[in-house]
Amino acid sequence: EDVANKVAAGEVVERPYNVIKELMENSADAGADRLSVVVENGGVGLVSVTDNGKGIIPDDLPLAVERFATSKISTADDVYRVSTFGFRGEALAAISSVSDFTIRSFRKGYIGAELRIRYGEKSDILPAPMQEGTRVEAKALFANVPARLKFFKNYQTEEKEIARFVRQFSVINPHIAVELDINGKRVYSADKTEDMCKRAKKVFQETDVVTGENEFEDMSVKAAVTLPSVHKFRKDMIIIGINGRVVKDASLTQAVVTAYHRLIPEGKFPAAAISLQIDPEKVDVNVHPTKSVVKLLDSREIFSFVHNSVKMILEDAGR
Ligand code: ADP
Ligand code: MG
Numbered sequence: 001e002d003v004a005n006k007v008a009a010g011e012v013v014e015r016p017y018n019v020i021k022e023l024m025e026n027s028a029d030a031g032a033d034r035l036s037v038v039v040e041n042g043g044v045g046l047v048s049v050t051d052n053g054k055g056i057i058p059d060d061l062p063l064a065v066e067r068f069a070t071s072k073i074s075t076a077d078d079v080y081r082v083s084t085f086g087f088r089g090e091a092l093a094a095i096s097s098v099s100d101f102t103i104r105s106f107r108k109g110y111i112g113a114e115l116r117i118r119y120g121e122k123s124d125i126l127p128a129p130m131q132e133g134t135r136v137e138a139k140a141l142f143a144n145v146p147a148r149l150k151f152f153k154n155y156q157t158e159e160k161e162i163a164r165f166v167r168q169f170s171v172i173n174p175h176i177a178v179e180l181d182i183n184g185k186r187v188y189s190a191d192k193t194e195d196m197c198k199r200a201k202k203v204f205q206e207t208d209v210v211t212g213e214n215e216f217e218d219m220s221v222k223a224a225v226t227l228p229s230v231h232k233f234r235k236d237m238i239i240i241g242i243n244g245r246v247v248k249d250a251s252l253t254q255a256v257v258t259a260y261h262r263l264i265p266e267g268k269f270p271a272a273a274i275s276l277q278i279d280p281e282k283v284d285v286n287v288h289p290t291k292s293v294v295k296l297l298d299s300r301e302i303f304s305f306v307h308n309s310v311k312m313i314l315e316d317a318g319r
Contacts, residue, residue, distance in 0.1 A: 012094040016043025016141055016152070017161045019099075021246075022091035023136050024169055027051035027176075028244055030134065033192065034177045039162055041183070042155030044141050052133040055107035061115040061125055065103065067093035092136070096120065098145055099138035106130040119144045163187050164236070165246065167203045171224065171273045172241030174199055196273065200224035204237055204271040212313035218279050219302065221309045225256075225272040227317060237271035242283060244275075247294050252276075255303045259310035263319055274306055 013019050020037060027035045030053025040046040056064055068089045095101060096117040106112035114128035142149040152158060159182050166188055170178045174196040180188040190199050197211045208227040213220065238253045239246065252274065260270045282302075284295040296302050 023049035042158035056105040058113035214309035255306040
C-alpha cells in the first residue's frame, strides 16, 4: 500500500504547487473563510496551510490520510462533498507519503488532536491545542524520492507558481481571507472586505476593471474583466474558476478572448477572471490527477455562456 501511495503521490503531487492547491481546496471544502499559507524554500522545505474550517474529529484523522478512505469518514457531509471537487480522497494520502507530514485539527465539541506521518509512517494520535480549524504541514517534501527532488533546485520558479495560484484562488474565492508568506515575507494578503473586483485589480495590477454577473438555466457566472485600453496583454492573467476551483481550460480561455474580438489586437490577451457555478454533475474532474484540467459536459453551451457574459459586461461598460 505504501508503494501505491508513493506512485499515486507522483501523480497527485507532482510539485509543491500541487500540495498547496490540494490543501487550500480542502480548506475551502471545510467551509473555511480564513486561511494562511506558509512556504519555505520553494515549498520543498515547508508547505503549511492553516484554516478556520469545521475541523476533523480525532477518530477521523487516520481516515483522512488514508487513500480512498474518505467516504468512510463518519462525519463527512455527502451532499456537500458531491458539490465540491474533493471526492477522490487521494491528496492527503499522497502528500503524507512523500513528506514529514503533520495534520492538527480541532472540531467544536471534541478535543484538538495531531497526527504525524513521516514518509508514510504513522505515529500515534496526540492531543494538541488548536483553535477551531485545521493545520496541515508538509516538511522536507520528496526527501524520500530523490529523483523527483532533483527537479526543484530552482526555488524561485516554484515560489512564483505558488504565489500565482494563491492570487488566482483568492480572486475566485473572494469570501475567503487569504495570507501567503514565503520565506518569512508576506507576499500576498486579501481580507474579506476585498471583493472580487478589488482582488482582481490587485492581482492584475490594473485599475480599470469592471465586474458583472449573468445567469442561464442552471449556470451562473461572476466575472471581473479589464477594459481594453489598459491591459497589459498577459495570457496567464485569464483566470477560470469552476465551482470555486481554479482550473485550466483552453476552451473557456478562448471564450473570453473571443469576447474581446475587435477590442484588442489579434494574438493579445486580456486580463480577466471568470467564476462559473455549474451543476457539479456536468464537470468531470477525473481527467487529470491534479484536477486542474476538467472535462465539461455541455461544453459548447458553457462556452457560449461565458463568451456572451463577458461580451455583455464589456458592452455594459460601453465597449
Ligand atoms: P478529498 O479532498 O478528495 O476527500 P483529501 O485527501 O484531500 O481527499 O482529504 C481527505 C479528507 O480529509 C477530506 O475528505 C476531509 O474529510 C478531510 N480533510 C482534509 N483537509 C481538511 C481540512 N482542512 N478541514 C477539514 N477536513 C479536512
Ligand atoms: Mg482534497
